[in-house]
Amino acid sequence: MSDFVIECHNLETAYAASLNRPILNGINCQIKRGEFVVLLGLNGAGKSTLLRSLVGLVPTVRGEIQINGVPITPRTLPKIRRDVGMLFQGGGLIRQLSALENVLCGRLGMRTTWQTLLGFPKSDRLLALDLLEKLGLRQLADQKTSQLSGGQQQRVAIARALIQSPQILLADEPITGLDVVASQQVMETLSELHTQQGMTIVAVLHDLGIAAKYAQRAIVLDAGRVVYEGLCDNLQTQFAKVYS
Numbered sequence: 362m363s364d365f366v367i368e369c370h371n372l373e374t375a376y377a378a379s380l381n382r383p384i385l386n387g388i389n390c391q392i393k394r395g396e397f398v399v400l401l402g403l404n405g406a407g408k409s410t411l412l413r414s415l416v417g418l419v420p421t422v423r424g425e426i427q428i429n430g431v432p433i434t435p436r437t438l439p440k441i442r443r444d445v446g447m448l449f450q451g452g453g454l455i456r457q458l459s460a461l462e463n464v465l466c467g468r469l470g471m472r473t474t475w476q477t478l479l480g481f482p483k484s485d486r487l488l489a490l491d492l493l494e495k496l497g498l499r500q501l502a503d504q505k506t507s508q509l510s511g512g513q514q515q516r517v518a519i520a521r522a523l524i525q526s527p528q529i530l531l532a533d534e535p536i537t538g539l540d541v542v543a544s545q546q547v548m549e550t551l552s553e554l555h556t557q558q559g560m561t562i563v564a565v566l567h568d569l570g571i572a573a574k575y576a577q578r579a580i581v582l583d584a585g586r587v588v589y590e591g592l593c594d595n596l597q598t599q600f601a602k603v604y605s
């Protein structure tokens with residue numbers, strides 16, 4: 362079996378008239394099982410589009426994405442989505458639901474519509490509470506997420522992604538808008554998932570210092586292409602080279 366859990370071969374997405382080119386314009390990259398990779402690039406480089414492509418949310422015009430050696434197709438997508446958890450930019454929580462209910466939403470993809478109508482089984486509720494406990498949020502389980510701080514909301518979003526027991530976690534700007542303490546808590550949580558559970562993590566970040574502290578490898582995008590792929594040493598210099 363290949364060591365790579367994520368492979369993009371000449372990935373091209375739809376043409377954007379505003380950019381005068383495809384949004385992703387021939388992406389080639391490979392990510393190994395258990396790696397912590399940071400995706401970097403200026404605004405509009407295509408980072409979110411790439412992450413969303415990896416869970417089939419963006420149609421591919423050319424090229425291929427393989428997850429665990431399996432190409433993304435309509436037939437393989439449901440299984441791939443169970444293996445790949447996604448933290449969306451801004452958390453994507455339902456504000457009027459409690460932390461616990463939001464985490465349980467992460468189980469919806471595992472259940473049929475009929476099962477959903479019957480409510481979540483006790484085993485799911487216990488699992489959700491256990492995850493909230495691990496993320497230091499057990500006391501806030503019944504609190505509406507609109508009443509939680511940004512850092513707490515982001516950790517609820519992490520718990521929601523984790524309830525499907527993904528092998529791979531994609532995190533789109535998980536610390537944007539958070540203060541220093543909350544950012545550190547969220548990054549430490551991701552780091553523990555990586556070091557203790559061997560989870561493959563791909564995170565979009567804007568802070569080069571934080572990227573270098575937590576990630577093993579960086580992929581830098583510019584105008585829909587990979588322009589640097591390598592260690593996180595000297596990211597400032599790499600960035601300066603790319604954008605000079």
Ligand SMILES: Nc1ncnc2c1ncn2[C@@H]1O[C@H](COP(=O)(O)OP(=O)(O)OP(=O)(O)O)[C@@H](O)[C@H]1O
Nearest residue numbers: 377379380384402403404405406407408409410411
């Ligand atoms: N559905 C769409 N239709 C047209 N253009 C789009 C669409 N989605 C994204 N784009 C454009 O594609 C480019 C890449 O967007 P994307 O959100 O992937 O960038 P990003 O690197 O994540 O940026 P940021 O750091 O600002 O979040 C942007 O110029 C954006 O305006």
